[in-house]
Amino acid sequence: MFRSLLIANRGEIACRIMRTARRMGIRCIAVFSEADADALHVAMADEAHPIGPPPARDSYLRAERIIEVARASGAEAIHPGYGFLSENADFAEACSSAGIVFVGPPASAIRAMGSKADSKALMVAAGVPVVPGYHGEDQSEERLAAEAARIGFPLLIKASAGGGGKGMRPVHSAADFLDELAGARREARAAFGDDRVLLERYLQRPRHVEVQVFADRHGRTIHLHTRDCSVQRRHQKVLEEAPAPDLSPALRERLHAAAVAAARAVGYVNAGTVEFIVEGDDAFFMEMNTRLQVEHPVTEMITGLDLVEWQLRVAAGEPLPFEEPPEPRGHAVEVRLYAEDPAAEFRPSVGALKGFSGPAEREGVRLDTGVRSEDRITAHYDPMIAKIIAAAPERRMAFERLGAALAETRLGGLATNLAFLRRLVAHPAMVAGDLDTGFIARHAAALIPPPREVPPEALAAFAAVHLERLRQRHLGDSPWDRLSGFRLFGPGEEVLLLRDDVGVRRIVLHRRRGAMAAIVDGGTAIPVAADLSDGSRASVDGVWRHVSFSADDGVVALTFGGEDYGFRLLDPYAPRGGEAAAEGRLSAPIPGRVVQVLVAAGDRVARGQVVAILEAMKTELRIVAPADGIVAHVGCAAGDSIEEGTEIVTLAPPDESASPP
Template identity: 80%
Template structure:
C-alpha cells in the first residue's frame, strides 16, 4: 500500500479521501488555492501546499503545479477526487511519466469515454443500446439543425466533452434551436475547453439510473448495484438513492450486464459509473464517468464498502474480492445541500456561513465549517446528507428528520427546498423522472410568504434576550415605568412585507404584538441554545445575524429577515429600481441590449457566468435601456451595474 498520497482536489471530496487514507495509515498531502488557504481539507491533511490563485484554471486545473508539489512532497500516488483533473487523460499520463500512481483508470479509458460521441460509438460496437441521435464530426449549425429536425423535437443538445449538466439544453422547437445551441456551446467551451456537441432524442419522462462499476488490473470487472439520480435541477443531481427503486428484475440485470460490458470494452480499471436513461422497460447508455461519483456514499451504505479504500487498493495492484458484488442491504438516500437560491432559478449564493449545525444520526460529508466562506470560484455545495434505512420509507423518514435538525445561517441555501422535496408525497411514492423538480416547482419553491406571527414573536424574544439584549439600556425590556408597560419596537422585512413587532413587558410578563395580530405571550431561554416559549410552548429558535440580515428557523421552517430602523424616515428606496446589477461576482458572457433598446418584462438583457452556472439577467418590467454598465468579457463584482432601465415613456435615445 502507498505510504503517501496527494489529493488533487478540494472541499468535501478532499476531506472524505483524507479521512479514509489516514485511517489506512497513509500520509495525506493537500493542495490549496489562495481562496482555500483556511479550508477544512487543508486543516485535516498531514501537510498542505499552495498551488496558485483562486481561479481553478490557475490552481486546481494546473496539473504541472500539482505534479511538482507531489514530487517535492514525496507522494507515491495522486487521487484526483471528482471534477477538476479527475477525467483528464493528459494528467493521468503525466502522473505516470513522473513515476506517480494515478488513482483512477488508464488514460486510454478516460479518452475513450471522455467524448460522448466516441463513447456511444464504442457502446454500439459492444452491443450496449444508445439513445437515437447525432454524434457526428460535422459541427456546422446547418448540419446540426438538419439532424435535429431528423431526430424530431424535442431534442437534447449535450456537450460532447462534458458532464454535470454543463452544455446541456433541451430544445422544443426548431425556432429556438440556434439560440440554445449557442448557449450550450458557450457553456461547453467555458467548462471543458471544447464546444463540440451531440444531439439526442429528448425522452419525455425518463429516469436517470446509473450502475457503479469496479475493475482491477487482473481482468475482473463487477457491478455494485444501481442508483437513481433522477431528481435534478439545472440538469444537475440534487437527490440520489440506492438501489434504484421500482426496476423489474429483468431490467436491473440488463443494466448490470450492460455496465460491466461497457467497462470491459475500454479496458477499465478502478471505480467508475455507467449512466443510463430509463423509460419504462427501455434503457439507453448515456455516458460513463471515469471517476468516483458525488453520490457514491449511498452505494457504500447498501454494500458496507469504503469505495475510496478500494480505489487505493486497486491502484496499488490488489485484486477485487472473489465474493463481489455483495448483496445490497436496506436502502440509502442522499441530498446535496447547496448555497443557492431555488426561488431565483437556483442562483448560487456567496458569503460567509455564519452558522452550521449538521444533524446527528446520519452521514454528513462536508468541506466547510461555520465561519468559512462560500466563494464564487468553486461549486457551492455545503454538504451531502446521507440517511440509511431498512427500506426506502425508513431511509426517507430518517433523512426528513435529519433535514429538520439541520441549522444554517449567513447565506441563502436550498435547505427548505430539500425538506419539501424529501417530504413530498410523489417522492415518497417513488414517482421519479428527471422532470420531477420542475413539475412540482409550485410545492417545492413556494412564492414569497409572510413569516407567521408566532415565528416573529419567537424571534423577537430570542433576539432581545441574546444578540442585542443588554448591549444598551435602551434595549432592555424589563425597565421600570411609572405608568404602563415597557415597550420595544422591532421592524423587519420578510419575503413579502415590512413587519412590525411590538414587545410589551408588564411586571416581567412579555407579550409580542405582530402587526395587528392578537398578543402572543413569549419568553426566551438561552441556557441550552436559543429557545423561545410561544404561548407556553417551547421551541428551538436558532437565529444568526449577519449585519442586518437575520437567518431564523422556527417549527422546521427557515426564514430570512432584514432588520430595519424602526425610527428612520420612509422613502428613498425607489431611486434604484431600474438598476439591474450583478447578483454575485462573475463574468459577462453576453450582452443582449444596447442603449435606447425597448425591452419587455422578463426579457433577458445579459448573461453572466459564475460558479460554473450561466445566470440570466432579466428585465423586471417594461422599459428603455438608459445605460449599459459593462461589456462582454468583463469580470464584474457583486452589485456592479449591468443595465439601467428608464420608464417606457422616457426618452433614452443616446445623444
C-alpha cells in the first residue's frame, strides 16, 4: 500500500479521500489555490502546497504543477477526485511517466469513454443499446441542422467531450436549433476546451439510472448495483438514491450486464459509473464517467464498502475481495446542498457561510462536506456546500431520516437550496417514487413557491433574537452602553424596518419588566423571548423554535420553522424617498465573465427578453429584462470579467427618452 498520497482536488471530495487514506495509515498531501489557502482540506492535510491563483485553469487544472508537487513531496500516488483532471487522459499518462500511480483507470479507457460520440460507437460494437441520434465528425451547422431534422424534435444537444450538464441543451423546434447550438458550443468550449457536440432523440419522461462498476488488474469486473439520479436541475443532479427504485428484475439485470460489458470493452480498471437513460422497460447507454461519482456515498451505504479505500487498494495492485457483488442492504438517498437560489432558476450565489452546522452523524445519517462556518463560497468553483445522506431498511424510512437530517441543518449568509431540499424529500410524488428527469419542472409550483411575505411569527422571532444579540454585545458597566430600551416613563420600544418580497414591514418590540412583545405591521402584540445560551432560539407566543440568520450589509437570510426567508433591513429613521439604485439597473448577480451582450443603447426590449449572457461557477446565466423598456446604457462588453454588482444594462421606461449618456 502507498505510504503517501497527493489529492489533486479540493472541497468535500478532498476531505473525503483524506479521511479514508488517513484511516489506512497513508500520509496525505494537499494542493490549494490562493482562494483555498484557509480551506478545510488544507487544514486536514499532513502537508499542503500552493499551486496558483484562484481560477481553476491557473491552479487545479495545471497538471505539470501538480506533478511537480507530487515529486517534491515524495507522493507515491495521486487521487484526482472528481472534476478538474479526474477524466484527463493526458494527466493519467503524465503521472505514469513520472513514476506516480494514478488512482483511476488507464489513460486508454479514459480516452475511449471521454468522447460521447466515440464511446457510443464503441458501445454499439459491444452490443450495448444507445439512444438514436447523430455522433458524427462533421460538425458544420448545415450538417447538424440536417441531422436534427432527421432525428426530429424535441432533441438534445450534448457536448461530446464532457458531462455534468455542461453544453447540454434541449431543443423543441427547428426555429430554436441554431441559437441553442451556439449556446451549447460556448458552454462546451468553456468547460472542456472542445466545442464538438452530438445530437440525440429527447425522450419525454426518461429516468437517469446508473450502475457503479469496479474492476481490478486481475481480470475481475463487477457491478455494485444501480442508482437513480433522475432529479436534476440544469441537467445536473440534486438527489440520488440506491438501489434505483421501481425497476423490474429483468431490467435491473440487463443494466448490470450492460454496465459490466461496457467496462470490459475498454479494459477498465478501478471505480467507474455507466449511465443509462431508462424509459419504461427500455434502457439506452448514455455515457461512462471514468472516475468516482459525487453520489458514491449511497452505494457505500447499501453495500457497506468504502469505495475510496478500494480505489486505493486496486491502484496498489490488490485484487477485489469478491467475485460477486454484495447484496444490497436497505435503501440510501443523498441530496446536494448548494449555494444557489432556486427561485432565480437555481442561480449560484457567493458569500460567507454563517452559522453552518449539519445534522448530527448517527446510524443511518451521514454528512460529507469540505467547508466550515465562515468559509466563503466563491465564483471560482462549484457551489456545492455539502452532501447529506440517509439510509434505512426501506425507502420510505430513508426519506424520513433524510427529512429529519435536513431539518437539523442550519446555515445562512447567502442563498441556498436548503428549504427547496426539505420540500423535495417530503413531496408525495418523490416519496412514491414517481421519478423522471422532469420531476422538478413538473412540481415547481410546490417545490419553488412564489415570493411571499415573511410571516409575522418569523419576524417576531427574528426581532427578539437580533435585538438580544445586540443587547448582549453592548453590555457594559455604563448604563449608556446598554441597549435594553430602558425609559423613565412607559415601556422601552425598539423599531425595526425591513423590505421583503412583498413590501416594507415594521416591527416594534416593547420591553416591560424583563418581558418582551412584538407588534408586526401594527397588529396585535405577540409575546416573545430569546435564548442565546445554546445556539439561537426564540419563543413566539409560548412556542420555542430554533432561529438561524445572517445579516451582511443589511441583507438578512433567515431560517425559521424549517423555512428560509430573505429581506433587507432599512433605517427606520431615514427620510422617505429614494432607493439606492434605479429599478432599471441590471447588475451582475455574482462575479463572472460576460459571454454576450445582446442589446445596444436605444434598443427596445420586452419583458423576459435576454439582454446578456454571463458565465460564472460553471454555469451560463441569462440576464433578462424584468419589464418592457428602452436600453439607456450598456455597462460592459463581451469578454469582460466583472464583479458582483457591476452594471450590465440599464433600462428606462418605454415612454422615456433613452439617449445614451
